[in-house]
Amino acid sequence: MxxxxxxxxxxxxxxxxxxxxxxEKELQIMDMxxxxxxxxxxxxxxxRLEMDVSNLMEGTYLIKVLTNGRLLDSKIFTVEH
Numbered sequence: 001m002x003x004x005x006x007x008x009x010x011x012x013x014x015x016x017x018x019x020x021x022x023x024e025k026e027l028q029i030m031d032m033x034x035x036x037x038x039x040x041x042x043x044x045x046x047x048r049l050e051m052d053v054s055n056l057m058e059g060t061y062l063i064k065v066l067t068n069g070r071l072l073d074s075k076i077f078t079v080e081h
Contacts, residue, residue, distance in 0.1 A: 003073035004065055010078035013054040017063070019047050021072070028064040029056075037061065053079050 004019045019025065022044055029038040037056065042049065056079045064074040 004075070006063065006075055006077055010080040011053050012080060013052065015051045015053045015077060017049045017051065019049075019065070021065075021067075022047075023067055025072070026066045028066065030062045030064065032060050032062065054081070 003021045004017055006015055006017045008015075017027070019042075024044050025042050025046075027038075027040045027042060027049070028036060030036055040049075058079055058081055060076060060078050062074055062076055065072045
């Protein structure tokens, strides 16, 4: 898979996501219980996203990238304040 990279991991206030793919994509952040925390739709030209995670509680999260409702890749990241 490996359709995107994210850093720093663990994140403190900001998480950077760089995509290795073109096209419109949906980004979902979920907690480890499976609850959807945030969902974003990114246009085809966006290859990098700087996301504020300072409002997330410390813990482990799953980030998913989908296109046309199909899962392309997912990764785990940690927030530490």
